[in-house]
Amino acid sequence: MAEHVYGMHHIGITVPNIAESVAFFKAVFGAIEVFHTGAFDVDDSFMKQKLGAAAHTRIRDLVFLRCGNGTSVELFEYSGEDSAARPKRVSEVGGVHICFEVEDVFASAKRLKEQGIELLEGPNTVEEGPLAGFSWVYFESPWGQMIEIASFDKLGYEKDTKQRLWRA
16 A cells, blocks of 8 residues: 555535434534535536536535544535435445444433434344444434444454554
C-alpha cells in the first residue's frame, strides 16, 4: 500500500427527507449537525460520471453529522428518484447496516423503546467465539435503514491477537 489509510471518514446514506432524518439521528444518537451544503448546481454528466447516480437526479441537500467519536454520517436527499423505495435487506448483496457503539446497549435499548422505536429481538449477548462479550440489537430507521447499537468491554478475539477493531 502506497499511502497511509487514516480510517473511515464517513458513511453516506440517501434518505427520503433530510430534515426528518437529521431529527432522527439527533433524537437517537445525539447527533450534531456539522454543516449543510444545500442543493448542488450540477448537470446530468456530473451526476452520472462523478457520482454514479442517475443523470436526471439532483442533490437537494447534503448534511454531515457527528454521532459521538469516529466515523461521521453524511445524509443525502435527492430529487428525481422514488423516495418511497426501501433499502435492500441486510441479507441481499449490497444490503447495509450501520452500527453505533454505545455505553450500555441495554440502557440504550430501553430508551429507544420509550421513544417509540421498535427494536428487533434483543439486546443479545454473544457468549462464545471471537465476538464473545458483544451485546447488540438491530432496529430500522424511519426510512428502512437497518441500524445496530452495540456495547462491550472486551471481545473474545482479543485473547488471540494484539490487533483491535475500532478502539485500542
